């Protein structure tokens with residue numbers, strides 16, 4: 001069996017891949033990311049040891065599967081990365097799968113488990129299809145390597161019944177699996193472990209309000225190490241707005257938006273069925289619809305380029321504040337920290353400052369300089385609070401979903 005782990009995080013517009021050593025904790029030996037798959041030309045960011053590069057790709061990569069295949073062969077053929085040159089060098093491939101239905105933990109892929117996961121594809125076609133295409137590709141091209149799927153939803157299996165249940169006909173709900181699942185759980189698991197360690201507390205005594213704010217954004221109330229509420233729902237559409245997602249809206253809105261809502265969208269394929277309503281709310285909304293950009297670094301700037309940019313920023317802040325208040329109360333005010341993670345949470349000092357200013361009534365204050373500076377490259381958790389002790393601390397956590405999967409893979413084999 002090979003000695004390395006390949007961890008794959010496939011999104012709709014980007015694919016992130018990291019190779020790790022099989023040791024505790026795993027060490028990254030190479031990291032590659034292709035983004036801009038939906039807005040060509042795609043770009044590759046590649047890091048091997050201290051060497052970092054970024055290039056625009058001439059290749060046509062239409063899907064996350066194409067991007068994964070490209071990255072895999074590029075790494076296998078890189079003479080400077082001779083440790084991983086073929087499937088013989090790999091012990092496991094870990095895949096992030098967003099929707100895991102009722103699965104509580106990761107599963108090894110075989111005919112039966114793959115079949116079960118394929119049955120879930122219809123519940124979350126926009127999110128699961130690409131990941132499963134990559135799983136299928138790995139089984140075909142790298143048949144000697146075991147694939148393990150990790151689910152974003154698994155962390156939220158602890159949601160109480162009254163949180164996970166939608167008030168609709170329960171027979172229909174049960175028959176169709178219609179409940180709140182919640183996502184970004186691989187990230188929340190990384191955040192919980194890292195923050196508990198940073199605070200010097202056991203995980204089962206740690207209470208936090210965690211925020212994973214990237215192109216998909218969500219929040220989670222963690223009480224004594226368990227998810228007790230989260231903003232996403234049956235699918236990642238619910239809760240906060242994102243780059244192209246509306247987040248919470250009145251569900252009847254979509255029938256006023258278009259009479260085609262229930263019809264299949266032009267983006268559907270033979271294998272992947274998406275309704276026009278899903279397409280509009282997942283792909284044509286969010287801050288892209290408001291401002292024309294999916295890049296939040298163009299929105300969260302001191303002098304907003306337009307009223308529309310300011311509105312997009314204010315909407316995100318408003319929705320986040322709503323959930324902070326909600327979760328603060330649900331945690332009985334016993335909150336160790338507000339934790340910001342994800343591309344935006346980790347990089348936008350303006351967002352953090354604005355939230356902190358508006359949460360002063362909870363005893364929250366941040367250190368302006370620490371906030372502006374943000375975390376160093378290898379600093380997993382950074383405390384940016386001003387007055388430790390008065391209210392919850394404010395922390396930045398540089399989350400890492402690929403690491404989390406590799407870490408659990410090593411741990412489960414020890």
Ligand SMILES: Nc1ncnc2c1ncn2[C@@H]1O[C@H](COP(=O)(O)OP(=O)(O)O)[C@@H](O)[C@H]1O
Nearest residue numbers: 214215216294295296297300342343344347348
């Ligand atoms: N300095 C910054 N300020 C605000 N947003 C930023 C900054 N740098 C990066 N981002 C945003 O982070 C987002 C990507 O976050 P990430 O968690 O990597 O996303 P995902 O995994 O969902 O693709 C993009 O919207 C990007 O514009």
Ligand SMILES: CC(=O)OP(=O)(O)O
Nearest residue numbers: 011183184215216236
């Ligand atoms: C669950 C989800 O929204 O994932 P991402 O942020 O990677 O799109």
Ligand SMILES: [Mg+2]
Nearest residue numbers: 011214215216
């Ligand atoms: Mg992500």
